[in-house]
Amino acid sequence: xxxxxxxxxxxxxxxxxxxxxxxxxxxxxxxxxxxxxxxxxxxxxxxxxxxxxxxxxxxxxxxxxxxxxxxxxxxxxxxxxxxxxxxxxxxxxxxxxxxxxxxxxxxxxxxxxxxxxxxxxxxxxxxxxxxxxxxxxxxxxxxxxxxxxxxxxxxxxxxxxxxxxxxxxxxxxxxxxxxxxxxxxxxxxxxxxxxxxxxxxxxxxxxxxxxxxxxxxxxxxxxxxxxxxxxxxxxxxxxxxxxxxxxxxxxxxxxxxxxxxxxxxxxxxxxxxxxxxxxxxxxxxxxxxxxxxxxxxxxxxxxxxxxxxxxxxxxxxxxxxxxxxxxxxxxxxxxxxxxx
Amino acid sequence: xxxxxxxxxxxxxxxxxxxxxxxxxxxxxxxxxxxxxxxxxxxxxxxxxxxxxxxxxxxxxxxxxxxxxxxxxxxxxxxxxxxxxxxxxxxxxxxxxxxxxxxxxxxxxxxxxxxxxxxxxxxxxxxxxxxxxxxxxxxxxxxxxxxxxxxxxxxxxxxxxxxxxxxxxxxxxxxxxxxxxxxxxxxxxxxxxxxxxxxxxxxxxxxxxxxxxxxxxxxxxxxxxxxxxxxxxxxxxxxxxxxxxxxxxxxxxxxxxxxxxxxxxxxxxxxxxxxxxxxxxxxxxxxxxxxxxxxxxxxxxxxxxxxxxxxxxxxxxxxxxxxxxxxxxxxxxx
Numbered sequence: 151x152x153x154x155x156x157x158x159x160x161x162x163x164x165x166x167x168x169x170x171x172x173x174x175x176x177x178x179x180x181x182x183x184x185x186x187x188x189x190x191x192x193x194x195x196x197x198x199x200x201x202x203x204x205x206x207x208x209x210x211x212x213x214x215x216x217x218x219x220x221x222x223x224x225x226x227x228x229x230x231x232x233x234x235x236x237x238x239x240x241x242x243x244x245x246x247x248x249x250x251x252x253x254x255x256x257x258x259x260x261x262x263x264x265x266x267x268x269x270x271x272x273x274x275x276x277x278x279x280x281x282x283x284x285x286x287x288x289x290x291x292x293x294x295x296x297x298x299x300x301x302x303x304x305x306x307x308x309x310x311x312x313x314x315x316x317x318x319x320x321x322x323x324x325x326x327x328x329x330x331x332x333x334x335x336x337x338x339x340x341x342x343x344x345x346x347x348x349x350x351x352x353x354x355x356x357x358x359x360x361x362x363x364x365x366x367x368x369x370x371x372x373x374x375x376x377x378x379x380x381x382x383x384x385x386x387x388x389x390x391x392x393x394x395x396x397x398x399x400x401x402x403x404x405x406x407x408x409x410x411x412x413x414x415x416x417x418x419x420x421x422x423x424x425x426x427x428x429x430x431x432x433x434x435x436x437x438x439x440x441x442x443x444x445x446x447x448x449x450x451x452x453x454x455x456x457x458x459x460x461x462x463x464x465x466x467x468x469x470x471x472x473x474x475x476x477x478x479x480x481x482x483x484x485x486x487x488x489x490x
Numbered sequence: 491x492x493x494x495x496x497x498x499x500x501x502x503x504x505x506x507x508x509x510x511x512x513x514x515x516x517x518x519x520x521x522x523x524x525x526x527x528x529x530x531x532x533x534x535x536x537x538x539x540x541x542x543x544x545x546x547x548x549x550x551x552x553x554x555x556x557x558x559x560x561x562x563x564x565x566x567x568x569x570x571x572x573x574x575x576x577x578x579x580x581x582x583x584x585x586x587x588x589x590x591x592x593x594x595x596x597x598x599x600x601x602x603x604x605x606x607x608x609x610x611x612x613x614x615x616x617x618x619x620x621x622x623x624x625x626x627x628x629x630x631x632x633x634x635x636x637x638x639x640x641x642x643x644x645x646x647x648x649x650x651x652x653x654x655x656x657x658x659x660x661x662x663x664x665x666x667x668x669x670x671x672x673x674x675x676x677x678x679x680x681x682x683x684x685x686x687x688x689x690x691x692x693x694x695x696x697x698x699x700x701x702x703x704x705x706x707x708x709x710x711x712x713x714x715x716x717x718x719x720x721x722x723x724x725x726x727x728x729x730x731x732x733x734x735x736x737x738x739x740x741x742x743x744x745x746x747x748x749x750x751x752x753x754x755x756x757x758x759x760x761x762x763x764x765x766x767x768x769x770x771x772x773x774x775x776x777x778x779x780x781x782x783x784x785x786x787x788x789x790x791x792x793x794x795x796x797x798x799x800x801x802x803x804x805x806x807x808x809x810x811x812x813x814x815x816x817x818x819x820x821x822x823x824x
Contacts, residue, residue: 209726242728249726254719257737259744259815269727303816320727 154222155326155360156183156206156245161219161229163205166212173433175201177384178219183327188353188361190375190392192368192407196430198384199364200250203331205229206362207245208236223327243273246325246358250332252313256304263300266319273323286322292355293318293348310341314348321357328358332365346374368407372396380404383430383441386460388468400477401468402446440471448472448480494812494819501808505801512797517569520781520789521562527582527784528552556582569790578791583783589791592776597795599668600765600772603689604757607696612750614697615704620739622705623712624731634709641702646763649695653767656691663691666769692768700753704746711742744815751807757799 163176175198183189193199201214208228210216221229223244228236249255257265266286270277287297299307299315307315313333321328330349334342352358363374371378372392379389380403388401399405406426412418428445431437440446440453452471460467464474472480532549539545553559557568572579578589618637622630640648657665669675669684715721715738724734765774773792780788812819 207726211725237725237728237730240728241726247723247726249719249723255723257720257724257741258817259741260737265724268729268733272727272729272733305817305820316723 152184152186154182155185155224156362157220157222158182158206159220159222161202161205161221162217163201163210164215164217165201166215171434174217175214175384175433176205179381179386180219181379181386181389183360183362185359186353187376188363188374190371190378191362191364191381192366192371192378192395193381194366194407194430197381199366199381200331201384202381203247203329203362203364207247207329208240238273242269242320242325243323244325245327245329246320246323248313248317248320248328248330248333250335252316252333253309253336255316256312258304261301261303262315262319266300266322269319269322289322290318293351310337310344313337313341313345317345317348317352321352324357326359328352328361330361330363333363334365334370335367342370346370350374368396369411380407383437384433385441385469387442387470388466389460390466394466400466400474401442401470402448402477403442404468405477405481406445440469447484448477501805505805509797509801512801513570513573513794514566516790516793516797517566518562520784520786520793523784525784527786528556528558530784531582531585556580578794579787581780581785581788583780583785583788589787592788593773593791593795596771596773596776599770600757600774603692603765603770603772604696605754607693608700608750608753608757611697611700612704612746612753615701616708616739616743616746618701619705619708620712620735620742622709623716624735624738630709633705637702637705637709639702640698641706643699643702645695645699646767648699649692649764649767652691652695664688665691668771688768688770692764692770696764704749707749708742708746711745712738715742740814744811747810747814748807751803751810752800754799754803 159180161176161179162174165173165175167173177198179202181189191199191202204210204214205216206221208221208231216229219229220227223240226240228240231240256262263283263286267279267282270282270285283300286300290297290300293314295311295314295318299311304312313336317330317333328349333349334345337345349361349363353361363371365371368378375392377390378392378395379386380395380399380401381387382403388395388399388404395404396408399408403426406424409424410426412423426445431441431444438457439455440449440458443449443453446453450471458469458471460469466474470477528549532545532552536545536548550559557565560568569579576590578593581587581589581592584592618633622633622637653665656663664670664687666688668688669681670688673681673684675681718741721734721738724737725731762774762778764770765772766778769775773795776788777792779785780792
């Protein structure tokens with residue numbers, strides 16, 4: 151069995167508002183990340199993907215608070231680590247992050263090389279500026295980034311270049327785990343491909359050992375992820391191998407997500423687009439039963455009550471009261487034209 | 491680089507144009523004040539004289555001496571040609587002293603008081619502002635209302651409170667003047683000590699009022715910057731908070747630099763009232779007395795000095811901005 155780099159057990163994170171309201175944004179999430187693997191996390195806006203990313207890095211800054219559960223990185227439970235130790239030992243070194251909006255992630259009044267220098271000085275004791283320059287230039291060259299980017303200010307770089315620069319900076323210390331939070335969402339398709347290729351390259355060359363890739367675009371995950379977890383309203387609703395989730399989703403929500411993907415084809419303008427009706431539930435409320443209940447076209451009365459746990463059936467993990475065969479039958483019925 | 495030079499050239503042209511207009515207004519506006527400065531002087535000199543003829547002659551002599559008998563456009567041409575030769579004319583009120591001499595002796599006091607006061611209040615205000623934004627909690631809860639309160643007090647009101655508290659009630663500082671009355675300016679230790687003693691009240695009254703406004707502005711800017719994406723990213727890279735606060739300080743201080751330059755430019759006129767409250771021998775008091783005596787050349791001299799100060803300060807801001815913020819430099823080159 152491959153080495154476990156990250157183990158998340160029953161993690162629960164909440165946002166606390168000024169009016170003492172609690173929003174459970176990550177609810178009872180567990181997963182493992184093995185050496186050499188890429189884990190995809192999918193879900194729509196507000197499903198708790200980014201909060202999960204913050205949580206597994208132990209980055210609890212108000213209004214986000216840790217509530218319960220454990221996050222093991224190299225055998226240390228970082229959820230209970232004081233911030234200073236987390237910063238010194240873990241952040242940037244063991245686990246690194248690529249932000250959602252790389253456009254604004256770089257300090258506008260600082261040259262790229264100076265940020266790289268600050269990061270390296272923070273984690274490598276006694277390193278000189280010449281050594282830093284050499285390492286940075288080598289790394290940028292290996293990753294097919296122009297060397298002169300280092301001497302530039304963020305404003306002088308294009309969006310795609312900024313994103314790749316951020317990736318290079320985040321991974322300069324060869325962290326074991328890379329958390330990429332929607333790194334391609336703001337990019338055009340060409341830049342997206344370059345970024346995906348760069349991330350794969352990092353894994354292949356061993357600059358990082360494993361990756362968590364967060365996105366709302368499921369098809370993209372097929373390209374890069376080995377395993378996928380689908381999140382809805384702070385919970386994991388389905389997890390499994392990338393192929394299975396993409397081509398054979400079990401949970402009604404994953405099924406709906408895959409159906410709502412727009413594929414460019416002839417006559418698409420006239421077609422009615424498949425959407426999941428409604429909006430996610432209000433997480434401030436105490437929720438009972440299935441959280442997808444209100445939007446699920448297959449919902450029945452039994453979905454309404456009690457707590458629905460993740461179940462493992464036919465080698466698939468999903469959170470639904472129905473069995474795998476039962477759900478598949480429902481999907482088949484749904485496909486048939488309404489007249490018959 | 492070529493476009494940058496073009497930007498600078500057009501900028502300089504604008505400054506020159508502004509300066510020319512200012513010179514014209516500086517000359518014209520004091521002369522629009524109703525009343526005749528010559529008759530004030532003549533009435534002082536000829537008090538006790540009975541002979542109307544000789545009084546009239548004295549009047550005419552002074553009118554000729556000051557050039558007030560010529561048409562105003564001719565006076566303006568003379569003023570400009572004198573100005574080019576560095577001559578600002580003779581003071582009416584302090585006749586026969588030259589305007590340039592009066593300005594030279596008083597500006598030392600003003601700059602000596604204002605420059606350190608503005609810089610100290612700017613530095614203290616900005617550091618306190620960024621700390622209040624970063625530490626929050628108790629620090630901010632106490633400092634913020636205090637800043638707000640201080641920044642709302644007009645500087646002359648604050649100066650009067652200082653005079654009453656420290657000079658009248660506690661008697662630990664002199665109430666007025668730049669040095670003790672019985673002294674003549676000389677490079678001796680006792681004179682220096684006397685200056686230092688008289689320096690404290692005006693200095694701190696400018697500094698404390700300045701801190702309030704500066705720190706409020708800085709606090710707002712820093713709160714905005716602390717919530718920027720790059721702060722979160724830097725934290726997740728494992729950077730120390732002290733380092734991140736430095737980044738935040740540099741970015742938040744940019745708009746404050748404009749404020750600093752402007753207050754440096756207006757420092758001559760800005761402390762007018764503070765100088766009057768403390769009878770400080772600076773430009774403020776000179777300008778105040780010149781206006782009271784309708785001393786046209788001296789008023790024009792003072793306002794020209796202030797105008798030049800503001801223009802130079804603005805010009806320097808343009809250059810410094812381009813140096814510290816790459817985004818401005820790019821905008822300047824477009």
